[in-house]
Amino acid sequence: MIDALEGRLFLAFIALLEEKSFSRAADRLGYVQSTVTTHIQQLEKISGQKLFHRYPRGIELTEAGKVFSKYAYQYVHFVESLEESMHALDQPRGTIRLRTQESFFLTRMLPFVQKYTRKNPGVDLRIEQGSYQDILKGVLDFELDFGIVPQNPDRHDILFYPLLEETIVFAASEDVDRKVRKSGVQILNDELFISSGTSCLYHTSAVEVLNNAGITVKDALELPSLEMIKQYVSCGKGFALVPEIAINTELENGKLKMLPFHSKMSFSHGLIVHKNRELGFTAKSFQSEMLRFLNP
Structure with missing residues (x-):
């Protein structure tokens, strides 16, 4: 053959x-x-x-x-x-394929990408968005060089490099927040729950926290974009699950409020690569720079 x-x-x-x-x-x-x-x-x-x-x-x-x-x-x-290797490169060049969650890219990774692409114009950095399972599958199938996931897959065929801890919170408009503080979180039983989808690990953890607080998700809405979620919720439509860092501006200007849940939801994001994938010069340098930038 x-x-x-x-x-x-x-x-x-x-x-x-x-x-x-x-x-x-x-x-x-x-x-x-x-x-x-x-x-x-x-x-x-x-x-x-x-x-x-x-x-x-x-x-x-x-x-x-x-x-x-x-x-x-x-x-x-x-x-x-x-x-x-044969060209004995002085500067990284070639293609790097990476998949991550949209929220992580926008809130954590974008500054690194801007810096990296300016420094390495010869590298074609191809970044896709996906859920945890999409990212893991892409790495396992050798379709991707790297993935960024919100928790360690704990698999023998995957190498996991910790990047940072991410805190996830429930956010709502000032009106919904006022109702919660006046009558308790149980009023959320009648509110629309918004997230990026049931395949997201954030969603799964959120439902568990809600159930422990006596809240059953009866009406849920899946939106594909973090910005769509924030804009929708700021109009007084239900409550959403978002990374805390993603709503700092909205918290400061009062467009959004963080709902008073005692349970803390945090995830240890990390870079994953297939154990049997032989990384070239460009991929190794990309990995080193990203780890230094996000986990100094």
């Missing part, structure tokens, strides 16, 4: 996997569509397995394709790392 496999076949596979369309994959690679089709057919012939299901609406990986994808990402990553 090794004699027949070529790098361009792996690139075609990854482009099709990520673009989910033969035409878009061809555009991305600068090929005609038939070339991508031929490359995928060659891979399926070499591996002896069907790698993609073809549907009118697009493509999906087969079970064999899911297994193959991990090795495809590792292969491309290995070649990129080899290329870096």
Whole structure:
């Protein structure tokens, strides 16, 4: 098999996997569509397995394709790392792929990214947002170089580097806060609970705290953006779960109030990387700079 496999076949596979369309994959690679089709057919012939299901609406990986994808990402990553080493780089360059929660990026990571990209113009830093499970899966599948998660996964195949402690609080408008302080937190049984989604670890912890306080979440709203959550709540619509640092300005100007819960919710954010991922020069320098910046 090794004699027949070529790098361009792996690139075609990854482009099709990520673009989910033969035409878009061809555009991305600068090929005609038939070339991508031929490359995928060659891979399926070499591996002896069907790698993609073809549907009118697009493509999906087969079970064999899911297994193959991990090795495809590792292969491309290995070649990129080899290329870096062979050029004996004086400055980091290449691509770094990282996934994190939106709230962490906006409140903690953005200053570092601004500083890092100015210092390292040759690095293509690709940052995505995702839930805890999305981030962990991306690292386990070798799709990402790094992930940032709110707790240690405690897995033998994942390395966890602590970054900082994050305190999460319940926030509401001044009107809702006044009702809570007058009548108690039980009035929240009749209020809308807003978070970034049930797949978020913050949400799970919040529901536990609410249940312990005798509050049942009957009506919940999932919003995709931290800014949307803050704006929605500041209008007097329910209460939300947010990082404390994310509402400092709103607390100062009175647009939002922190609800009086005694239970403290805190999470130990950290950088994760697959134990078997060989980091190149650029990835190692990125990791070192981030750890120094966020955990001096």
